Amino acid sequence: MRILLAEDDDRIRRDVTQALEASGYVVDSETNGEEAWFLGDTETYAAAILDLGLPGMDGLAVLKRWRADGRDFPVLVLTARGAWTERVEGIDSGADDYLPKPFRMEELVARLRAIIRRSGGQANPVVTVGEAELDTRQMRLSIRGVPVNLSPQEYRLVAYLMLNKGRVVSQQELSEHLQSVHFERESNAIEVLVGRVRRKLSIALIETRRGFGYIVAEPDSAP
Numbered sequence: 001m002r003i004l005l006a007e008d009d010d011r012i013r014r015d016v017t018q019a020l021e022a023s024g025y026v027v028d029s030e031t032n033g034e035e036a037w038f039l040g041d042t043e044t045y046a047a048a049i050l051d052l053g054l055p056g057m058d059g060l061a062v063l064k065r066w067r068a069d070g071r072d073f074p075v076l077v078l079t080a081r082g083a084w085t086e087r088v089e090g091i092d093s094g095a096d097d098y099l100p101k102p103f104r105m106e107e108l109v110a111r112l113r114a115i116i117r118r119s120g121g122q123a124n125p126v127v128t129v130g131e132a133e134l135d136t137r138q139m140r141l142s143i144r145g146v147p148v149n150l151s152p153q154e155y156r157l158v159a160y161l162m163l164n165k166g167r168v169v170s171q172q173e174l175s176e177h178l179q180s181v182h183f184e185r186e187s188n189a190i191e192v193l194v195g196r197v198r199r200k201l202s203i204a205l206i207e208t209r210r211g212f213g214y215i216v217a218e219p220d221s222a223p
């Protein structure tokens, strides 16, 4: 899943990027508010982490513009310590959660996971589809209780489809969620990735809808 990180403090940006990448996310980071607004408006993200004190355009203005433009991805706002008015204004402007600085990376990742889950209508950290079980805390897929050995990118693919279970996801959308803007997107990369994941699974979890994309469907409610 691709995350937009807007933070002008170099150390925080580097640490957060590292923590998110270690947790299986793809990160686009930006230091300028105007640039961050543009990326959020034109690219597809599972969520954004937004510092409120940004040069170019402040975080609240960025958030208000995204919401006014109908961009509804979940946003976690980073605020200065003790600035409760900022937090209230952030939530009122459409933030899904906030975290005062300084914070523990573990808490940031946990809160991010929670807002992404809730935005997919999924309050439980464990997603089950038939015999497949995805544990988003441990970043692990199990089939009939047996963990499947997946690379980070293979895990991201399965996780994205399972978090969107019951919905056909196009190759375009998958490509946007699985690759950073700074990498060139190869046209058949998703097909290759899906093929690799299927060979590792003992069940037919990912179905192809020719011309439309891929779907993970509940066994008894296949549309």
Ligand code: CA
Residues within 6 Å of the ligand: 007, 008, 009, 051, 052, 053, 054
């Ligand atoms: Ca700042």
